[in-house]
Amino acid sequence: MSFFSCCKLQEKTTKSSLKKNLKDYHNFCFRPDHGKRKYIVEEENERDEKGNITSKIFTYHELSVATKNFHVHNMVGEGGFGRVYKGRIKSLDNKVVAVKKLNKNGFQGSREFLAEVMILSFLHNTNLVNLVGYCSEGDQRILVYEYMSNGSLEDHLFELPPGKKPLDWYTRMKIAEGAARGLEYLHAEASPPVIYRDFKASNILLDENFNPKLSDFGLAKLGPTGDKTHVSTRVMGTYGYCAPEYASTGQLTTKSDVYSFGVVFLEMITGRRVLDFSRSSEEENLVTWALPLLKNKRKYTTLADPLLKGNYPMRGLYQALAIASMCLLDDATARPLIGDVVTALGVLAMHVQVGKQKHTKETYIEQGECS
Ligand SMILES: Nc1ncnc2c1ncn2[C@@H]1O[C@H](COP(=O)(O)OP(=O)(O)OP(=O)(O)O)[C@@H](O)[C@H]1O
Ligand SMILES: [Mg+2]
Numbered sequence: 001m002s003f004f005s006c007c008k009l010q011e012k013t014t015k016s017s018l019k020k021n022l023k024d025y026h027n028f029c030f031r032p033d034h035g036k037r038k039y040i041v042e043e044e045n046e047r048d049e050k051g052n053i054t055s056k057i058f059t060y061h062e063l064s065v066a067t068k069n070f071h072v073h074n075m076v077g078e079g080g081f082g083r084v085y086k087g088r089i090k091s092l093d094n095k096v097v098a099v100k101k102l103n104k105n106g107f108q109g110s111r112e113f114l115a116e117v118m119i120l121s122f123l124h125n126t127n128l129v130n131l132v133g134y135c136s137e138g139d140q141r142i143l144v145y146e147y148m149s150n151g152s153l154e155d156h157l158f159e160l161p162p163g164k165k166p167l168d169w170y171t172r173m174k175i176a177e178g179a180a181r182g183l184e185y186l187h188a189e190a191s192p193p194v195i196y197r198d199f200k201a202s203n204i205l206l207d208e209n210f211n212p213k214l215s216d217f218g219l220a221k222l223g224p225t226g227d228k229t230h231v232s233t234r235v236m237g238t239y240g241y242c243a244p245e246y247a248s249t250g251q252l253t254t255k256s257d258v259y260s261f262g263v264v265f266l267e268m269i270t271g272r273r274v275l276d277f278s279r280s281s282e283e284e285n286l287v288t289w290a291l292p293l294l295k296n297k298r299k300y301t302t303l304a305d306p307l308l309k310g311n312y313p314m315r316g317l318y319q320a321l322a323i324a325s326m327c328l329l330d331d332a333t334a335r336p337l338i339g340d341v342v343t344a345l346g347v348l349a350m351h352v353q354v355g356k357q358k359h360t361k362e363t364y365i366e367q368g369e370c371s
Pocket of ligand 2 (some may be wrong): 079203215216226
């Protein structure tokens with residue numbers, strides 16, 4: 001089943017056709033008889049004349065004003081979709097937002113824009129980024145999100161600028177748990193289930209308290225129902241994070257997301273990028289390097305991020321690596337459900353209080369400073 005089977009895609013999406021597509025998607029996913037309807041946070045959204053939930057539609061002028069004419073000083077990042085700017089929306093009480101402007105010559109395009117608007121307009125969860133609205137004026141395609149003041153997980157794991165504190169162990173566990181909860185919502189609560197397809201460190205955004213929220217749904221697909229296995233015709237995602245069966249055959253299931261989760265979790269534990277060509281050839285692919293070490297408990301400490309300076313509970317490290325290796329199993333059916341991962345991570349992240357008290361007693365190998 002194609003994600004777009006419920007709504008005809010048009011290359012030139014006008015405001016009204018976009019609204020219609022959104023309405024069709026709404027009717028398809030959230031028919032009144034469907035019990036999952038309750039998961040939508042209704043108060044946060046506008047409604048159209050028939051009571052359907054919609055995101056706010058902005059004019060290009062409004063977003064230009066919000067970002068000081070898309071000034072480079074307001075730019076907070078750049079990805080495959082285009083540049084992301086910080087802005088303030090006057091009509092929303094000067095609400096601070098992130099404005100993502102589609103690069104017209106970019107690799108990703110209208111199809112991803114539409115998927116993003118559709119999915120985020122109708123799925124709401126504390127671990128998914130909130131779409132404030134969008135602009136589809138002429139050939140402009142712009143997405144407006146809640147602003148996440150701590151940027152992406154990637155910004156806190158790799159190539160930290162001097163003086164920036166690395167994430168401590170428990171914050172890493174809390175982020176992993178929240179991100180897994182976001183996936184659990186998509187896999188088990190959304191109906192039909194949604195396969196996220198692009199789970200990676202740069203797509204996990206962090207608020208002021210380091211609560212994680214998944215972003216970028218342009219690649220997401222509605223998942224299979226019943227026993228059917230989803231086969232995708234367009235193999236996409238980000239190299240390195242893709243499950244082996246998805247990369248080789250295009251076979252897409254919720255377990256492909258579980259594999260990607262395993263990769264990101266390994267990045268969080270090791271502080272290494274999934275692909276790092278500045279390393280020796282044996283170490284440039286994180287998963288290939290880590291798998292033999294994961295089979296030998298005595299080698300586990302070599303996998304811990306040196307920036308943690310030994311500040312982690314030994315048992316927690318063992319358990320975290322055990323979870324990562326299960327998610328990374330070649331056999332997709334043997335990987336855990338993301339709900340089971342959430343439960344296991346809940347225990348590891350819960351140590352926040354206990355761990356701080358136990359600090360000197362049992363668990364840390366060596367002292368050092370982390371945020
Ligand atoms: N809602 C947001 N709040 C704050 N910063 C954001 C927000 N969305 C994106 N950013 C910043 O912009 C950067 C680029 O995001 P974007 O999603 O466009 O690209 P990416 O995830 O790095 O790559 P890709 O296009 O492959 O997904 C992020 O890494 C993050 O630092
Ligand atoms: Mg992204």
